[in-house]
Amino acid sequence: MSRNKKYLLFFLLIAIALTPLGLIAHGGAWGEWSTDEIKSMLDFVPESIKNAKPLVYILIPDYEIFSLSSVASTLVSALLGVILVFLVMAGIKKLAKRAN
């Protein structure tokens, strides 16, 4: 592994390790509320929001993994996200090579 790649790996591992700090923020993002939160703000839930269903089964909703603590869930989710990004990018690189 070149030095360049070692630094990048180190950089990503530090970034992943820091993600549980994001749990300090208790409030969610403005405008990304759950139906309960909207209900408490407005006394009603807009129809489309009430009836919203995800198009696919969500494997890890809100980065929370069943039976794991929120810190562990966050770390595993971050690692999984990083691996998925690398897998897709590797797939594209393969496609690009085949095209040449």
Next chain:
Amino acid sequence: MHIPDGFLSPSTYITASFIALPLLIRAFKKTKELIDDESFALLSSLSAFSFVVMMFNIPIPGGTSGHAIGAAILAILFGPWVAAFCISLTLFIQALIFGDGGLSVFAVNSLSMGFTASFVAFYVHKFLKNKMRDNIVFFLSGWSGIVAASVVVAVILGIQPLLGVDALGHPIYFPFGLSVTIPTVVGSHILFFGLAEGIATMLVMRFVEKITNQDKEVSNES
């Protein structure tokens, strides 16, 4: 800024999908052209960084939170099309696996955080480069990219009350209008999350410059 399922009218997300599809195809082609054994590590690492940095929620006064995107770094280093593709890939994984941002409204999230943030950051960088100190240019690229994305999100959310009400006169989709969304969404990005994106851009660009220069020195020596 990850808009969930059900918050937007079908007319909004279907229109957005028709706009985003050809853009995403072009962005994908540009990425495929650029990616090779040499660029792969940095490009993938910075795309992965964007996934991670979006999990890094920063609390702000008023009880809400938000995060940086990491779009400006990719845009400055690889151009706006490649950056928009990489951010959109991250957003797609977030929607598909983690339910962060709705899959049905993916095109809207891709247009705001992917395309708008990347293109604005790229052109701000291009325009200001060599006119100010590098650090300031990096900061302003990141800041303006994410603020521009927040304007798109605020407008799309804010027009929803106009697009449908039920028999009781209650909004069907996102319930707050532009007079609420613009100050809240854009305001919080100008004051807080823009700073986060600006600082992240500055620090990561410095780090990338350092490791790529070192690499050049090593290859010059050998």
